[in-house]
Amino acid sequence: MDVVHVEDTRTRLLQTALRLFTEHGVEGTSLQMIADALGVTKAAVYYHFKTKAEITESVADPVLRELEGIVDDARAQRTRGAQIDHLLDGFVDLVVRHRALVALFSSDPGIARAIEKSVHSSETFKNRLLEILVGPDPDVTAIVTAQVLLAGIAIAGGSPEVAVLDDETLRETLLSVGRKLYNRPRRRSGPAA
Numbered sequence: 001m002d003v004v005h006v007e008d009t010r011t012r013l014l015q016t017a018l019r020l021f022t023e024h025g026v027e028g029t030s031l032q033m034i035a036d037a038l039g040v041t042k043a044a045v046y047y048h049f050k051t052k053a054e055i056t057e058s059v060a061d062p063v064l065r066e067l068e069g070i071v072d073d074a075r076a077q078r079t080r081g082a083q084i085d086h087l088l089d090g091f092v093d094l095v096v097r098h099r100a101l102v103a104l105f106s107s108d109p110g111i112a113r114a115i116e117k118s119v120h121s122s123e124t125f126k127n128r129l130l131e132i133l134v135g136p137d138p139d140v141t142a143i144v145t146a147q148v149l150l151a152g153i154a155i156a157g158g159s160p161e162v163a164v165l166d167d168e169t170l171r172e173t174l175l176s177v178g179r180k181l182y183n184r185p186r187r188r189s190g191p192a193a
Helices: 003-024 031-038 042-048 052-075 080-097 099-107 109-120 123-134 140-157 167-181
Strands: none
Touching: 003 031, 003 042, 003 052, 003 099, 031 042, 031 052, 052 080, 052 099, 052 109, 052 123, 080 099, 080 123, 080 140, 080 167, 099 109, 099 140, 123 140, 140 167
16 A cells, blocks of 8 residues: 555545544444445554544544644744734634534543543643633633633534534634633734735
8 A cells, every 4th residue: 555545545534533423423433434434444444543542533633733833833922912812813713624623622522532631641731821821820710711711712613503604704703702801902804914
């Protein structure tokens, strides 16, 4: 099997797994279901992944890595306000682009376990993320506000009730709510720089 074919099969496998996870949940999706949907044998699935947990982690991994990049870029901003704005913009963009996966993050215990495994392996990542939002010596209100912001954007962005919204409307609405929650000044609309 050539490398391009292996990567193409792996990519299709992960896309199929995400679709099936969305339809049936992680627990309700078997390796055989993934193989059948791809039109391959279960052995072909095992060639790429030994367990469903590995598939689940691989489905979630690109989004988690992207979030790490957003956090790193936000921390590089000069002021705390600019850090919050960058994090908020990046997080909302991520949620909007990955609606189906974000909906699973919020509702499926199998995906939640994969995230916990990845995020717990990087406790400093969670601390860096929260420090941008709460500052160095947060009080309880700051901590709760940060949790409401992150969870609220994720849950609302992946909600079936907003699935009919186009990406730009959802993005602008989530940003507006997040900016209000953090008392960030409203940005003026204009041409992209």
